[in-house]
Amino acid sequence: MSTKIKFHLDESVNNAIANGLRMRGVDVTTSPEEGLVGASDEQQLAYALSQQRVIFTFDDDFLSLASTGIEHCGIIYTHQQRQPIGKIISDLVLIWECLEPKYMYKNIEFL
Numbered sequence: 001m002s003t004k005i006k007f008h009l010d011e012s013v014n015n016a017i018a019n020g021l022r023m024r025g026v027d028v029t030t031s032p033e034e035g036l037v038g039a040s041d042e043q044q045l046a047y048a049l050s051q052q053r054v055i056f057t058f059d060d061d062f063l064s065l066a067s068t069g070i071e072h073c074g075i076i077y078t079h080q081q082r083q084p085i086g087k088i089i090s091d092l093v094l095i096w097e098c099l100e101p102k103y104m105y106k107n108i109e110f111l
Helices: 015-023 041-050 061-066 085-098
Strands: 007-009 028-030 054-057 075-077 108-110
Touching: 007 015, 007 041, 015 028, 015 085, 041 054, 041 061, 061 075
Parallel strands: 007 028, 007 054, 054 075, 075 108
Antiparallel strands: none
């Protein structure tokens, strides 16, 4: 595994977050870029797992899915209305700077 976390942002996440992360050197993919708009949560997790990416989402269905024991490289969740975009970017960059991918494996973080 890479020594830096790579993120995948699901389709509910504003593209400004992806752009903000990329401006800081973070490796990011998004569901629209990868042709995953409308894909099931299971398909999103399978894609992220195949690419060794941590999913960032506003969709709490991913939390329910993770509780079933499905394999994933990590999920980061926040409620869509709780934090401004700049704060979300800062928090994700902090995770990217401080945590290794192996820590995130089958782990959930809340912003």
